[in-house]
Amino acid sequence: MASKMRKKFIGIASLAVFIVLLIVLGIVNIVSATDVYTEIYGILDYIDENDGIMPDYADKVSKYKKYAEFLTVESQYENRYFTIFMDENSSVTGMYLENIAAISDSEAVELAGTAEKLSAVSKRLGNYKVYGNISRKGLTYTYKICTGDNGRFVVFLDSTQRVRNIHNMIVFTLYIGLVSMLLFILILVILSSRVIKPMMESHQKQKEFITNAGHELKTPIAIISANTEVIEMTTGKNEWTESTMNQVKRLSGLINDLITLARMDEASDLVLENVDYSKEAREVCESFESIVKSDEKSLDVHIDDGIIVKAEKKSLHTLVNILVDNAVKYCDDNGNVSVTLVKKGKQSNLHVSNSYKDGASVDVKRFFDRFYREDESHNSSKKGYGIGLSMAKGIVEAFGGRISVSYAAGVISFNVVI
Secondary structure, three states: OOHHHHHHHHHHHHHHHHHHHHHHHHHHHHHHHHHHHHHHHHHHHHHHHHOOOOOOHHOOOOOOOOHHOOOOOOOHHHHHEEEEEEEEOOOOOEEEEEOOOOOOOOHHHHHHHHHHHHHHHHHOOOOOEEEEEEEEEOOEEEEEEEEOEEEEEEEEOOHHHHHHHHHHHHHHHHHHHHHHHHHHHHHHHHHHHHHHHHHHHHHHHEEEEEEHHHHHHHHHHHHHHHHHHHHHHHHHOOOOHHHHHHHHHHHHHHHHHHHHHHHOOOHHHHHHEEEEEHHHHHHHHHHHOOOOOOOOOOOEEEOOOOOOOEEEEHHHHHHHHHHHHHHHOOOOOOOEEEEEEEOOOEEEEEEEEOOOOOOHHOOHHHHOOOOOOOOOOOOOOOOOOOOOHHHHHHHHHHHHOEEEEEEEEEEEEEEEOO
């Protein structure tokens, strides 16, 4: 129990931190990339507004104040760019390559043609783009297709270092996130035992109380039972002694179930081994045949032979008994109870259902809550304590399986996968 709770705590806390890191680092990277491309596009816009050639910024500072955040008097010398001028037929009419060294005339013309083709494709797809990236010789060029007073032209800006900085930022933040996550998990593993210690102590005290109280209550119950038997021997049975004995049996059963339920929380108490699931399920169904007939109900059983599961024999028998007993108990008059056990791949599937026309008003999600009963009245004709299904869930989880309940078309169904 402690190990399971500790792992669950570590898992939930780690997931929460992972989501926070993912959001924070994602925002950092998105903002950084947005700032870089805002600068790149701003420089291209500045060159576009000056007909393809970056002027002396000192002469333009008053006119282009919107570019002041990323342009300085050195920008025309720092930024490597080139411009290809074309006519309406995409024929090259001129070029400006004074601020670039890695691109020849023919390569510049080729890149302009590539940019034109990419632009035409984006236009056909209904998502026209004037900006784009092209790689050549290990360098990255961001281009803008422009239309000026003297015709069309394409401006290319060497954005290699800027794009590389974005990539480095992403890699760096991934490393930081990974290291932070590993450190956090390590700290969680070290401190988790201290965090859950108060909860485990409270849980242990609760278990001890139930167990001790159960044993203490057995003595007065035994005395009441013995005294009632003596009265019956001296005065004979009557409705009062019979009622007392029934309540003694009921209370004894409740105490035993409470103790079993308290112990069920510790999966380590169960020694799992290969158990013949088919045999246990068939024995339970056979034990209910007479009860079902006496209640004028029907029992349909379909159990495949040779289904072996990893479980604890007694607990597995109890699990099937609880589900079948619950189905018989709450089945409609003249209704039908169905028990099916089949093998599906490496897992076994137990399906127990019963007809129950009033089930639409029942909250099936609460069936596994301890002490929950559909009829909260003390005068309910359905005998039970509201802990049987909770025990069933505990047994299934101890086996590493899962249990679910559903209601449809007047039928309540329990499904167990082990």
